[in-house]
Amino acid sequence: xxKLNSKIPDxxxxxxxxxxxxxxxxxxxxxxxxxxxxxxGTGLGGSSSASSLGELGYNVKVFSYxxxxxxxxxxxxxxxxxxxxxxxxDNDSVYRLFYDMIKGGDFRAREANVYRAAEVSNLVIDHxxxxxxxxxxxxxxxxxxxxxxxxxVSRTFYAKGQxxxxxxxxxxxxxxxxxxxxxxxxxxLRELMDIVVVDGKARGIITRNMLTGxxxxxxxxxxxxxxxxxxxxYYLSTLxxxxxxxxxxxxxxxxxxxxxxSFVQIHPTSIPVLNSYQSKLTLMSESLRNDGRVWVxxxxxxxxxxxxxxxxxxxxxxxxxxxxxxxxxxxxxxxxAAKERCDAGFGVGSTGLSVYLDFRDAIKKKGKKAIENSYxxxxxxxxxxxxxxxxxxxxxxxxxxxxxxxxxWVDYNLMTTVPGLYAVGESNFSDHGAxxxxxxxxxxxxxxxxxxLPYTITDYLADDIRTPRIQTNLPEFExxxxxxxxxxxxLLSINGKETATSFHKRLGKIMWDYCGxxxxxxxxxxxxxxxxxxxxxxxxxxxxTGTNEELNQELEKAGRVADFFxxxxxxxxxxxxxxxxxxxxxxxxxxxxxxxxxxxxxxxSYVAAWxxxxxxxxxxxxxxxxxxxxxxxxxxxxx
Amino acid sequence: MNIxxxxxxxxxxxxxxxxxxxxxxxxSSDMSFLEMLDYLNNNLIKDGKxxxxxxxxxxxxxxxxxxxYISGRPHGPQHKTTTCxxxxxxFKDGDTITVEPWRAxxxxxxxxxxxxxxxxxxxxxAGGFITINAGAAQDANAILxxxxxxxxxxxxxxxxxxxxxxxxCKNTSAMxxxxxxxxxxxxxxxxxxxxxxxxxxxVAKMDELGFGGCTNTRACEAECPxxxxxxxxxxxxxxxxVAKLKE
Ligand SMILES: Cc1cc2nc3c(=O)[nH]c(=O)nc-3n(C[C@H](O)[C@H](O)[C@H](O)COP(=O)(O)OP(=O)(O)OC[C@H]3O[C@@H](n4cnc5c(N)ncnc54)[C@H](O)[C@@H]3O)c2cc1C
Ligand code: SF4
Ligand code: FES
Numbered sequence: 001x002x003k004l005n006s007k008i009p010d011x012x013x014x015x016x017x018x019x020x021x022x023x024x025x026x027x028x029x030x031x032x033x034x035x036x037x038x039x040x041g042t043g044l045g046g047s048s049s050a051s052s053l054g055e056l057g058y059n060v061k062v063f064s065y066x067x068x069x070x071x072x073x074x075x076x077x078x079x080x081x082x083x084x085x086x087x088x089x090d091n092d093s094v095y096r097l098f099y100d101m102i103k104g105g106d107f108r109a110r111e112a113n114v115y116r117a118a119e120v121s122n123l124v125i126d127h128x129x130x131x132x133x134x135x136x137x138x139x140x141x142x143x144x145x146x147x148x149x150x151x152x153v154s155r156t157f158y159a160k161g162q163x164x165x166x167x168x169x170x171x172x173x174x175x176x177x178x179x180x181x182x183x184x185x186x187x188x189l190r191e192l193m194d195i196v197v198v199d200g201k202a203r204g205i206i207t208r209n210m211l212t213g214x215x216x217x218x219x220x221x222x223x224x225x226x227x228x229x230x231x232x233x234y235y236l237s238t239l240x241x242x243x244x245x246x247x248x249x250x251x252x253x254x255x256x257x258x259x260x261x262s263f264v265q266i267h268p269t270s271i272p273v274l275n276s277y278q279s280k281l282t283l284m285s286e287s288l289r290n291d292g293r294v295w296v297x298x299x300x301x302x303x304x305x306x307x308x309x310x311x312x313x314x315x316x317x318x319x320x321x322x323x324x325x326x327x328x329x330x331x332x333x334x335x336x337a338a339k340e341r342c343d344a345g346f347g348v349g350s351t352g353l354s355v356y357l358d359f360r361d362a363i364k365k366k367g368k369k370a371i372e373n374s375y376x377x378x379x380x381x382x383x384x385x386x387x388x389x390x391x392x393x394x395x396x397x398x399x400x401x402x403x404x405x406x407x408x409w410v411d412y413n414l415m416t417t418v419p420g421l422y423a424v425g426e427s428n429f430s431d432h433g434a435x436x437x438x439x440x441x442x443x444x445x446x447x448x449x450x451x452x453l454p455y456t457i458t459d460y461l462a463d464d465i466r467t468p469r470i471q472t473n474l475p476e477f478e479x480x481x482x483x484x485x486x487x488x489x490x491l492l493s494i495n496g497k498e499t500a501t502s503f504h505k506r507l508g509k510i511m512w513d514y515c516g517x518x519x520x521x522x523x524x525x526x527x528x529x530x531x532x533x534x535x536x537x538x539x540x541x542x543x544x545t546g547t548n549e550e551l552n553q554e555l556e557k558a559g560r561v562a563d564f565f566x567x568x569x570x571x572x573x574x575x576x577x578x579x580x581x582x583x584x585x586x587x588x589x590x591x592x593x594x595x596x597x598x599x600x601x602x603x604x605s606y607v608a609a610w611x612x613x614x615x616x617x618x619x620x621x622x623x624x625x626x627x628x629x630x631x632x633x634x635x636x637x638x639x
Numbered sequence: 640m641n642i643x644x645x646x647x648x649x650x651x652x653x654x655x656x657x658x659x660x661x662x663x664x665x666x667s668s669d670m671s672f673l674e675m676l677d678y679l680n681n682n683l684i685k686d687g688k689x690x691x692x693x694x695x696x697x698x699x700x701x702x703x704x705x706x707x708y709i710s711g712r713p714h715g716p717q718h719k720t721t722t723c724x725x726x727x728x729x730f731k732d733g734d735t736i737t738v739e740p741w742r743a744x745x746x747x748x749x750x751x752x753x754x755x756x757x758x759x760x761x762x763x764x765a766g767g768f769i770t771i772n773a774g775a776a777q778d779a780n781a782i783l784x785x786x787x788x789x790x791x792x793x794x795x796x797x798x799x800x801x802x803x804x805x806x807x808c809k810n811t812s813a814m815x816x817x818x819x820x821x822x823x824x825x826x827x828x829x830x831x832x833x834x835x836x837x838x839x840x841x842v843a844k845m846d847e848l849g850f851g852g853c854t855n856t857r858a859c860e861a862e863c864p865x866x867x868x869x870x871x872x873x874x875x876x877x878x879x880x881v882a883k884l885k886e
Contacts, residue, residue: 129782174773
């Protein structure tokens, strides 16, 4: 079990981080510029890490597959970013934010990490505001907050429905300033191909230049992954299309343990599938459930238009099942309830795979203007995609893969099990347990990068001040480069008939059917077989057009899909191992009489961290027991 | 529906490009424009041909990746809509649709519909930021900003850096892009401090990178998918003259 030392400091919860920081080593300014740090990713996690490390004087190199840092997937976040400012005087506090996250995560996250995320949240808001992020304001000029994700306080900072874009442009501007200052060098349009480990430490990366196909070596004293989540494993998801798991997966293969891979959040309100070429499921913000009522007809396959169905023939199933929280139940609960109705034949739309989100009553009560003020941009977006106006006819929605709580295992310093390899933001596993509460990811990504990593990585680098620049002609670099090239050639030489996208769709369907909202032993075992078969077929029948030595989007996709097969198997294994339901992970075998998730704290109160054991080998499970010293474990109830 | 596509094909920056025509049948009106291109590409690959390269990522109108000229207009016929948000129900059976990359000297073509927009990043590096290090900020509410200013700043800040304004402009000016940033930051007290330097540096960088000047044709405003108003340019001009006067 020596592999998993979480390094959580002892002492009272509120003092842990302060005490820990005081014990971390420092590096003097003159030495910092001699130390190289690689950051992969420019979302909120990566941009914040890179700019703050640059500000400290380190020599930073940043990589992303987009052409500009400002286009990273964080740009798409809509609803908001949390902080414990208590600006609304509604008795919010760091403790309350911490508690909501621990409970929301269904008691499967580490107390110390979550508390720290809440603790630094206020600094994040101060920094973004200073950078010019245009958060919504009140008439007196102070910042406004709203409630989000079914919590009882208003702690969410927002910029209309584009909080992610506004925060990312702020973070990008700070990064840009460091690029100009010369502390940060940006390498856009680079795909990470491998992590290079020298003498047990992460010392560099191999990338593919996506314009020229050149396979490049880059070295550093430490490497930071900020490569986001892997929700695109379902093919259709709310994520940006190019989001992928490859960076985290390469790290995993190089020794970084992967924690709770099966903890995936399925968001209840996305626009459903409308055509067979659909490439993306567009999220409709959670905030809509503040005013919209979710329902399906009481009659199966009711052919009538929604507005022709009288009140008594509608089943407002969330209000019926969860009278206390109604339409505002957490995401996992709302998603499963929608699936249950559709599976039972009550779903609407041509596929029967959607439910209504109806604003009729809210418009009647508050007026169209008020609804337009709150949701106008979302209604427009919906209309552009579906061709229907939510002012006139109910929206149709269905759950979609959205966020991955699982990720690379990290200790309290955000370091993976590979020394010198760090993971921040959505790519790590640490703060959201088995279910993430709305608006807490942007907060975590930014907190990690601005106010945690700069301190903890400095502690690590303090022992490296005498290590000269790492040379890229070391045999480890040579070997990793060769492997990357071999793999590219392998993908190009299969010369089969089926595209990477087609394989991705088929994999996505397996994952969605057997390792999505609801899982059971039989299905997961079946999925493992199906994925293996599909993977074998992929390596025999893949078609990639073009060559390596050019911009080749088919080649990029193929490499990512190949990694998704391996990760997909790990997701199923993890889900199979965890014979309890918790948060977003719902095992049919573990439910209450009324069909709610049933946790098993005696047996599963741990982080499942998987170790890669080689091609075709079963991964090894390591358990990090979760100790709850400060909160009492409870059953989540929303009835 | 059945449509005909005339698409700009150019293997790389060095080669000369040309239009290729592709008939495409059974297009669903529920497809987005990019899904229609996915569908075309799938057919091309099946026929052993090179798929059309185009940039995209979020596919929900916010990352700014998906710029292209569609039948003579940046991002196509629908007002305030990015290419990825555009749906095929905006077109009719039998339509011929021309698709080409942004045309601007400062945005050279990389491949097919993909252009190099790194000039925008360089302009941002010239001054599109407020100088503050992590950890140095005071409490967020210590900076009061009138709601009106904050709302206006937000409107300017909705720019997604797509480059349609440059592509739409006969002078290929980047003025709307810069003006949006200058205006956004100058509306905040903390952004005012560097305002003069910012506007001068960003405009100088734009000139240096070969973008044209603004002659007020308003084509940028008409084609901007985020509805960035040309009044931002008036504000930029004011900032710019004030800054120059003080020199
Ligand atoms: C539609 C939507 C709405 C959301 N709304 C909210 C919200 O309101 N509030 C909230 O808190 N959270 C929200 N989330 C979640 C949140 O947006 C993400 O969890 C968060 O932005 C992730 O940030 P990140 O920095 O970890 O990674 P990302 O922003 O995903 O960035 C990943 C970076 O890594 C790079 N990268 C990845 N792989 C490679 C590779 N192989 N090679 C090179 N580079 C690579 C990419 O180029 C990119 O720069 C939302 C998510 C979605 C999908
Ligand atoms: S101003 Fe408008 S058109 Fe120009 S880059 Fe910004 S969003 Fe695109
Ligand atoms: S793909 Fe992101 S704006 Fe179109």
